[in-house]
Amino acid sequence: MTILEQYFGLAGKTVLVTGGGRGIGESIAEGFVKAGAKVYICSRKPETCAATAERLSAFGTCIALPVPGDISSAEGRAAIVAEMTSRESSLDVLINNAGALWAAPLAEYPESGWDKVFDLNVKGLFFLIRDLVPLLEAAATRETPARIINIGSIDGFHIPKHETYAYSSSKAASHQLSIHLADQLAGRNITVNVIAPGMFPSKMMQGTLDRVGEDKVTEKVPMRRLTGPDDMAGTAMFLASHAASYITGVVLPVDGGTATTL
Template identity: 85%
Template structure:
């Protein structure tokens, strides 16, 4: 057990999970809390995050940032960074999970929908990382770098059958951006990796699952099930652990084989 704690343990680490109030972010937050980390969560709705944090606090430490942290907006990002800097001198793990999707027929695809998706999934991701680098750099060492884990999507490397043009291209951009940042931040003892989930039954995806039908959606999933909370938490904890201290610039599909076998 001591061996597993050494290579996979994240107890005592400080983690920030964006969009941690629900869905994949809440699953990742829960995993880190149960593994003994000190977990902060944030989103545009501090009330939702406070409820989630209260629910997780029986298992360990989960703190909702009391700010309206809209990551697509400079003011929202500044509020998150100010709050984290006031509370912590170091940040071991940043999980950039907050994301948005917009679906519309090509002829009607609105510029506002495009901007909403790119402002969060690409621009917000980039500037939040930029502004949290000082806290991450303070935590990282050569043997145990600080970690940035970005939540991309398998839609970033295969073409979805839905008209989510901004989403798929924003996720491809976030993968490329993560690899670029991995290169730049390695000398500063910060790794940057991506988890690319398959279909996870969150608010974002549940409508599609209900409309198309789970059985139909699973036709192209070799392992024949949806992505689950442990798949997300387990991969994030791995990427945050000593076991992954020599991995950077990786994009890991956690999708039952969907994207790699199509």
């Protein structure tokens, strides 16, 4: 085993990525697959996950769960947990990437939009973790803890200019929830950390990019570019590696300095 494999190797790990069919989740799943992990992906659209899994299977093992992975509902979470439990006796890494956003002027902001965002970004996050802890604990040891990596946002501590009230509030809540869980689960050999990306060229952001252009969008980013797929995959892979086995309760911005230097 080389020193790089010792500290950063992920071969043989079992990983679940929610919202893994596209965007950030797809990027993270690809990184783990290429590193030799067995990666399961799920989302609300099983057909999207199936297509992504087929593509990523050219690089290693990627399996799309054949159920609608709607984490905002008890039924959706139960289906994911049942699938994972039937397939695996343990889970090394859980990456909670699935999320929702709703934007509307303050006077028109609908309660249904608020509920949709919080049901997925906070409530669903918590209860999926709760129900997968037994699988994570089965993989965990003191020297090699299991990992929970939640995808937050710099909007959880950096005030956005758009009227995305539920989104920014939900991400702040998910950051605090993650830190709370990190404290509770440390004794069970499970770490909990957050990656807080900046602007990522996702489907949610594509309209803004098309309307004003990437140069305008990134003019206030100190490093003058968007958060890229490799940035997200590399950070998640580090947090899942042996090198990060003593790191927990951290909210790590991956944003080119936007939230911490402006």
